[in-house]
Amino acid sequence: GDMGIRWLRDDATWSRIERQKGVYVVPSTFDRFLRSSRSEWGCEPMIILDYSNTLYEEDRAVATEAGRRAFAAWAEFMARTYRDSVTYWEIWNEPNISGFWKPKPNAVDYALLLKAGYEAVKRGNPDAVVVAMVTAGIDLTFIENVLKEGTVGCFDAVSVHPYRYPKSPDKAETTVEHLQRLIDLLARHGA
Numbered sequence: 731g732d733m734g735i736r737w738l739r740d741d742a743t744w745s746r747i748e749r750q751k752g753v754y755v756v757p758s759t760f761d762r763f764l765r766s767s768r769s770e771w772g773c774e775p776m777i778i779l780d781y782s783n784t785l786y787e788e789d790r791a792v793a794t795e796a797g798r799r800a801f802a803a804w805a806e807f808m809a810r811t812y813r814d815s816v817t818y819w820e821i822w823n824e825p826n827i828s829g830f831w832k833p834k835p836n837a838v839d840y841a842l843l844l845k846a847g848y849e850a851v852k853r854g855n856p857d858a859v860v861v862a863m864v865t866a867g868i869d870l871t872f873i874e875n876v877l878k879e880g881t882v883g884c885f886d887a888v889s890v891h892p893y894r895y896p897k898s899p900d901k902a903e904t905t906v907e908h909l910q911r912l913i914d915l916l917a918r919h920g921a
Contacts, residue, residue, distance in 0.1 A: 802850035809854025841879030
């Protein structure tokens with residue numbers, strides 16, 4: 731039966747697809763998932779281009795020009811390969827926390843990756859939607875620091891994960907109020 735699920739979000743993990751420099755092999759089960767989500771299940775896939783690749787980077791981040799170029803080449807490959815089945819591509823997952831951007835979050839490095847990733851995805855599929863920030867919580871400080879790096883125009887949408895732990899989402903400043911502050915911040919920067 732129909733469970734009402736309309737979106738699916740999953741990682742396209744760079745290091746699993748590029749195991750040899752410049753050679754991209756998408757695992758068959760993931761390839762099938764990407765190609766069939768929309769056509770067979772009626773679900774819109776939102777795919778995260780994420781995590782570093784030890785072929786280019788030491789830490790779980792992308793902090794070098796060589797790494798950015800390689801990430802961009804892979805992102806372009808993904809967007810082109812799946813242009814008929816995936817429209818939405820997120821650049822990284824929660825780059826504002828050290829669990830996902832090591833050794834510690836860096837808005838400047840993320841902004842550089844976002845710029846490279848945006849251009850690459852659009853080369854692969856001009857109709858793709860590039861989703862940025864993808865923060866743990868509604869991290870206005872991190873987002874503003876990324877915006878200050880000239881990233882307006884290098885994303886089509888912003889994603890946040892509005893965790894409120896240990897509070898429930900309806901306590902303190904409401905999620906809606908916090909999201910309004912995000913909208914105001916984006917507007918101030920012309921996004």
